[in-house]
Amino acid sequence: MKRKTLLLLVGLLVIGLLATGCGGSNTGPIKIGLFSPTTGFAAADGTSALQSAQLAVKMINADGGVLGRQLELVTYDDGAKPDQASSIARKLIEQDKVLAGISGSYSGATRAAAPIFQEAGIPMISAYAIHPEITATGDKIFRVGTLADVEGRVGAELVGNVLGTKKVAILTIDNDFGVSLTDGFKAHAADLGLDIVLEEKYPLGETEFRPIIGKIIAANPDAVYMTGYYNEAANFVSQAKDEGLTAQIIGQEGYDSPKFIELAGPASEGVIITTDLNRDSDRPMTKKFLEQYKAEYGEDADMVGASAFDAVQLLAYAIKTAGSTDPDKIAEAIANLKNFEDVASGPFLRYTPGREVVRPVGAQIVKDGAFHFFHEFDDEALITAQ
Amino acid sequence: MPVFQNLSNALVLASTYILMAAGLSMVYGVLKILHVAHAAVYTVGAFTGLVMYTWVANFWLALFGAMVVSGVMGVLIYRGVYFYMLDAPRTVPLIASIGMFVMFTDLLQKKFLMGPYQKALPVEGAGMPALNVGVVSITSTQMLILVVTVALMLGVYLILSRTRIGLGWQAAAMDREMAGAVGVNLNRVVALNFFLGSALAGAAGVLVGAYNNSVFATMGDIVSYKAFIIIVLGGMGSLPGVIVASILLAVVENFLVASVGYVLPRDAVAFLVLILMLMFRPHGLFGRE
Amino acid sequence: MSGYVISVAIFVGIWVTLALSLNILTGYAGQVSLGHAAFFGIGAYTSAVLAVRYGQPFWVDFIAAIIITGVVGTILGLPSLRVRHDFLVLATMGINFVVVAIFKYVDFFGGAMGLVNIPAPSFFGATFRGGTPYLILVWGYVVFVWAVSWYISKSWVGLAFNAIRLDEDAAAAVGIGAARFKIYAFGISAALAGGAGSLYAHFIGSVFPDTFVFVESIAILSMVVFGGMGTLRGPIVGAIILKAAPEFLRFVQDYRFTIYGALLVLMMLFQPMGLLGDDSWLWQLLKRWFGKKTVAPSEEVAQ
Numbered sequence: 006m007k008r009k010t011l012l013l014l015v016g017l018l019v020i021g022l023l024a025t026g027c028g029g030s031n032t033g034p035i036k037i038g039l040f041s042p043t044t045g046f047a048a049a050d051g052t053s054a055l056q057s058a059q060l061a062v063k064m065i066n067a068d069g070g071v072l073g074r075q076l077e078l079v080t081y082d083d084g085a086k087p088d089q090a091s092s093i094a095r096k097l098i099e100q101d102k103v104l105a106g107i108s109g110s111y112s113g114a115t116r117a118a119a120p121i122f123q124e125a126g127i128p129m130i131s132a133y134a135i136h137p138e139i140t141a142t143g144d145k146i147f148r149v150g151t152l153a154d155v156e157g158r159v160g161a162e163l164v165g166n167v168l169g170t171k172k173v174a175i176l177t178i179d180n181d182f183g184v185s186l187t188d189g190f191k192a193h194a195a196d197l198g199l200d201i202v203l204e205e206k207y208p209l210g211e212t213e214f215r216p217i218i219g220k221i222i223a224a225n226p227d228a229v230y231m232t233g234y235y236n237e238a239a240n241f242v243s244q245a246k247d248e249g250l251t252a253q254i255i256g257q258e259g260y261d262s263p264k265f266i267e268l269a270g271p272a273s274e275g276v277i278i279t280t281d282l283n284r285d286s287d288r289p290m291t292k293k294f295l296e297q298y299k300a301e302y303g304e305d306a307d308m309v310g311a312s313a314f315d316a317v318q319l320l321a322y323a324i325k326t327a328g329s330t331d332p333d334k335i336a337e338a339i340a341n342l343k344n345f346e347d348v349a350s351g352p353f354l355r356y357t358p359g360r361e362v363v364r365p366v367g368a369q370i371v372k373d374g375a376f377h378f379f380h381e382f383d384d385e386a387l388i389t390a391q
Numbered sequence: 392m393p394v395f396q397n398l399s400n401a402l403v404l405a406s407t408y409i410l411m412a413a414g415l416s417m418v419y420g421v422l423k424i425l426h427v428a429h430a431a432v433y434t435v436g437a438f439t440g441l442v443m444y445t446w447v448a449n450f451w452l453a454l455f456g457a458m459v460v461s462g463v464m465g466v467l468i469y470r471g472v473y474f475y476m477l478d479a480p481r482t483v484p485l486i487a488s489i490g491m492f493v494m495f496t497d498l499l500q501k502k503f504l505m506g507p508y509q510k511a512l513p514v515e516g517a518g519m520p521a522l523n524v525g526v527v528s529i530t531s532t533q534m535l536i537l538v539v540t541v542a543l544m545l546g547v548y549l550i551l552s553r554t555r556i557g558l559g560w561q562a563a564a565m566d567r568e569m570a571g572a573v574g575v576n577l578n579r580v581v582a583l584n585f586f587l588g589s590a591l592a593g594a595a596g597v598l599v600g601a602y603n604n605s606v607f608a609t610m611g612d613i614v615s616y617k618a619f620i621i622i623v624l625g626g627m628g629s630l631p632g633v634i635v636a637s638i639l640l641a642v643v644e645n646f647l648v649a650s651v652g653y654v655l656p657r658d659a660v661a662f663l664v665l666i667l668m669l670m671f672r673p674h675g676l677f678g679r680e
Numbered sequence: 681m682s683g684y685v686i687s688v689a690i691f692v693g694i695w696v697t698l699a700l701s702l703n704i705l706t707g708y709a710g711q712v713s714l715g716h717a718a719f720f721g722i723g724a725y726t727s728a729v730l731a732v733r734y735g736q737p738f739w740v741d742f743i744a745a746i747i748i749t750g751v752v753g754t755i756l757g758l759p760s761l762r763v764r765h766d767f768l769v770l771a772t773m774g775i776n777f778v779v780v781a782i783f784k785y786v787d788f789f790g791g792a793m794g795l796v797n798i799p800a801p802s803f804f805g806a807t808f809r810g811g812t813p814y815l816i817l818v819w820g821y822v823v824f825v826w827a828v829s830w831y832i833s834k835s836w837v838g839l840a841f842n843a844i845r846l847d848e849d850a851a852a853a854v855g856i857g858a859a860r861f862k863i864y865a866f867g868i869s870a871a872l873a874g875g876a877g878s879l880y881a882h883f884i885g886s887v888f889p890d891t892f893v894f895v896e897s898i899a900i901l902s903m904v905v906f907g908g909m910g911t912l913r914g915p916i917v918g919a920i921i922l923k924a925a926p927e928f929l930r931f932v933q934d935y936r937f938t939i940y941g942a943l944l945v946l947m948m949l950f951q952p953m954g955l956l957g958d959d960s961w962l963w964q965l966l967k968r969w970f971g972k973k974t975v976a977p978s979e980e981v982a983q
Contacts, residue, residue: 044937046609048500048507082936087884087891088691092927095684113888116796120885121683138796138886179653179784180792206785208656210613212603215400216649219393236509240603247530248396267511268605304508425766472945479952481765482712486905487948489898494941501934616777616894619770627766659781662774669763669771 034077035070035330037320038097040118041109041313042085046210049264050309054109054132055080056302057294057310061317064297071324078317079103083114090114094121094129104330105129105323107316109309112136112181119146128336130319133312136181140360145336147360149316151281152390153182156257157189159279159366159382160230164255165197167368167380168277170227174203174252176217176241178259183232186257190230193387202226207237214241218248226252234259235307239268246272253277261308266374273371277379281350282311283367285378290318294349308350315348322347361390393526397645403533405641406540407599411614412621412633413547414591418465419627420564421584422477427488428468429592429618430611431495436461436593437600437610438505441512450517450601454539457597458590465589466582492615500608509607512600536598543594547587547630556583617658620665626675635676640664686815688927690883693818694876695923697825699903699915701872704829706901707910708838709865710845711760715772716900718756718779719870721892723749723877725783728795728887738801738882745878746871753870754863761859764848776894783889794888798881818879822916825872829912832868841865845910906947908954908963917956 039058042051062078070076079101083089090110097103098121106122106129108115115134122129123143131139131146135153140146164170173194177183183206194201203224205217218241221229229252231241238260245254256265256278266273283291294314298306306314320335322345327334340360345353354363365383369376382388415429440457444450468491476484499505516531519538523529529537551557559580562570571577595614600606621640625632643664644657655663668675702716723745730741756775760768783789790796801817832838840861843851848858881887899922907918922940929936947955956963 043507043934044497044500046612048608049509052507082934087886087888088880089926091884092684092687092691095682095687099682099684113794113886113890116794116886116888117884136793136796179656181794184792205652207653208658211653211657213404213644213657216397216645217652219397219649220652236605236607239605243604247528249528264508268509270511270513270604423766425769472949475949476952482706482901482905482909483948483952485712485769486902487945489902490941490944490948492941493898494938494945497935497937497941616770616773619773623767623770655778655781655785659777662777666759666771666774666778669767670759673763673767 032074034075035072035324036077036079036101036103037317038093038101038103038106039078039080039109039313040083040090040093040097040106040114041080042111042114043082045084045086047085047111050111050133051082051085051109053262053307053310054313057298057306057312057314058107058109058317060294060298060301061314061321063301064293065317065321071321072328072330076317076321083110085111085114087113087117090118091121094118098122098125098127103127104332105320105335107132107313107320108134109313109316110134112139115139116142119143122146126332128320128323128332128339130316130339132316133309135185137185144340144360145332147319147336147339147356147362149319149362150312151258151364151366151388152361153185154189154192155361155388155390156279156366157186157191158193158387159368160186160255160257161190161193161197161199162382162384162387163277163279163368163380164228164230165194165199168228168253170253171198172200172202172226172228174221174224174226174229175201176203176205176207176221176229176231178233178237179206179208182259186232187230207233209234209237211237212240214244215248218245218250221245221252222248222250228253228255230255232257232259235262235265236268239265239273242269242276243272255279258282258308261369261376263305263307266371266376274374275371277368277370278376279366279368280308281364281367282306282308282369282376283350283378283381284369284376288346288351290347290351291349306349311349315350315353318348319345319353357390359390363389395527397649398642399527399529400533401641401645402638403529403536403602404645405638406536407595407602408617408621408637408641409540409544409634410591410595410598412618412625412637413544413630414588414595415618416622416625416627416630416633417547417560417584417588417591419622420629421560421567421581422469422473422484424473424476424484425481425488425619426473427485427615428491428495429465429589430615431492431499432461432464432468432589433592433596433614434496434499434608434611435464435596436589437512437596437606438499439593440597440600441510441606444512444514450514450535454594454597457593459593461593461596462586462590465585465592468589469582469585492611496608496611505606505608507608509605511604512597512606513604514601517601532602536602539594539598543591544630544634547591550587551630556580560584613658617661620661622675623665624668624675626677629675629677632675632677683811686811688924690815690818692920692923693815693822694880694883695900695903696822696916696919697876697879698873698900699907699919700822700825700829700912701869701876702900703904703909703912703915704832704841704872705865705869707904707915708832708845709841709862711862711865712765712769712901713772713869714769714894714897714901715774715776715779716869716873717892717894717896718772718776719749719753719873720877720880720896720900721779721783721887721889722752722870723874724881724887724892725789725795725877726874727878727881728798729789731798731882732795738799742801742875742878742882746875749874749877750867750871753874754867756870757863757866760866761862773894773897776892776897780889780893783892789889790887792889794886796886798885798887800885801882814883818883821875821879825875826912826916828868828872833912837861837864902944906944906954908957908960911954911957914954914956918954921955 119142258280323338370379444453625636727741903918908914
């Protein structure tokens, strides 16, 4: 009797040891981390990012998960503060033991977290923070969002070649997003020989644009390249209408939110923006994302959300392709990616050596109170980050 | 840009400043507390206005409701918090006020209240006429703001100068202890003061929300400091001072941007003006201290 | 100790020095400032500029941050001479806004793009970004700032500060020139905050203007008042609790700031002298438990 019990116990022990594997469970959920601002001034974007990422995880798990295991999203609120992001990064890596991280936050916070992930050898994906130095941190840091510089150049292409206008006024928000966009815009505008009749900066959160609109009207442009987020854009666009500005207004993905149309009302009609979320797309994942986001949260998705959604999709793909939970293999899988279709804002053609995504950049126009397809830019030279 | 159009826009902007700051001036005038939480009252007013407008589709009712709710909130803040700090060192009510501001703003940002996104408040001028006189055009919403501001300021002036409570406030503003000594019911005066001042903040919230067509939890951030700039510029506790300072500040801001653009953000400009004022004329334009 | 815990301890340490330095200006000298984050930022940016644009090593830009912020603080203290109390609060608020606006709009400071790639400090050949060595560095600075505060509180300068805080006019009447000492207070307070800024910049590796906004000044003042303004122990405890709180409150993640705000209000209502202020419940309790036993005859009778 005693020997049988002993044998049984030994057997159980052996099985137990095998089950725990070497260095971590391989039957439990695969954890990925996400930090985004769900409190404070950036709460709108943080909430979009969080909800979209959670949706992606839900969808992936419903489809059987990754490598036969469920995906688990560990999330923290960083309030868009660098010091919080810095601590959260360490927490995710050491305590939650995540396989990879996603930044659903702004540039300052993302830039603070990136070196920590890089040093630990854990891949991190920046969903929508556009500061160029983020990906320069190291070979484990990737970006899903279109680099602002690229988007700016596309904007110039849109103004010059697609719309055929020559005189442009630039009004840019004063943060890194706006400055990068404008730099890209001006670079390509110079190539195209566009005439920049006015260039002004304005502070983030500004609500009173009437005086500057007056200046713009006086400069008499054909188009106005105005960078900002949906709230500044909505104020600008409706005040521009009131004050009688008739030039074509060109926006970017910062406008890309149903809130822009809601807040600007009829004044949003006819505004064209460069963005990667095509509401009229036939692509299955785009449709799936738009429909399911609406079904799950009762509101329309925005570009920030799409970026976070795609970051999760990218990670899932990388883990599947790598066939393992080895962070080096995962990073390699992303770097070697070709024509990835399972994203809402894709397809992702490839990644540059600098770990920036190369993908077609779209343009949407507001028509009948909703975003619709306007144009797609896929000239490799234009859309590749330099 | 035609000067007159700029001026007209500046007057509307000034009206929003007047409403933001007048209420604070009343509160500060008597208690001398840096009532940062005024900005939270403002936001709650905007939110109440939005909810009511969505519910009854009548702007005036929504405005009235917002003013009442804000007024009550102000009284509660006074009686529940400041009342116990009247003789404490200045930092105590300041930190308490900051605490209330942080608390309410964070709470308001939750999904079950305002949520993190901005919401539209499309009042379309609430039936006010638009005006087009040659070089100046005033939209109906702008007209609405001008009319309501003038009406409310007139109302406040009448209350302060014609009613007993109003006179009591003026006395208390000049010298709290003396006013108490001559029989002014301080508690009631202050409470009414808070009610009125907070109601004005609520009105400001609704009007700014309508003007920018957006209501959101952090809209009070600007008010938390800008209102103070104005009451210092105008002279602490002086209502005419608030009006003049608001107009001056709005005009300077507008014309500066219209001519040289945003050399610095508008708020930094306002603060520079404040610092200069504090260095050369610390009691403000109309102040007495 | 895990890297996470160490990093939280490092941030707490940095904010403790911020609270202690503000305490010198506000708690000792009675000059209530809502612009302390500006000095934090000036120190951080000084270090960042020297490191990134001029390739200076850590010790150079750390010392420079302290000195330069002290000088700037002294200059920025000048407008404050003519104003008191609430006006001063607003003037310091204004300074905060203007300083941040300059960081954001002037390209030399990186503007909106901030300054990145600030190198880790190296000491006798070993570089250390984070980890135990940096923890020791930061808390070494905490001890230094605490020592400076302690020395001031016991010195003639401290007495002068106290006199100004209690009654500026009376102080002038006995020959204590308020202006001179206010400037000292601004200068010392700013310099120490500048050092904190340098430590912050080198730890995170990048600086952006929005880290040093007015909201941060509010947070620092709250720590000082919450803990017990004017005492040496108060700001330390206040900073530790309020800075570490978000980390511990992560289980109520969504309501962190609601609780934070409520905590401040409740503290001011029930313990306005601060958690460890001289007459606070907790301090009295600690004194009873651990203080010297002196039983005077009158006390015995009172019982």
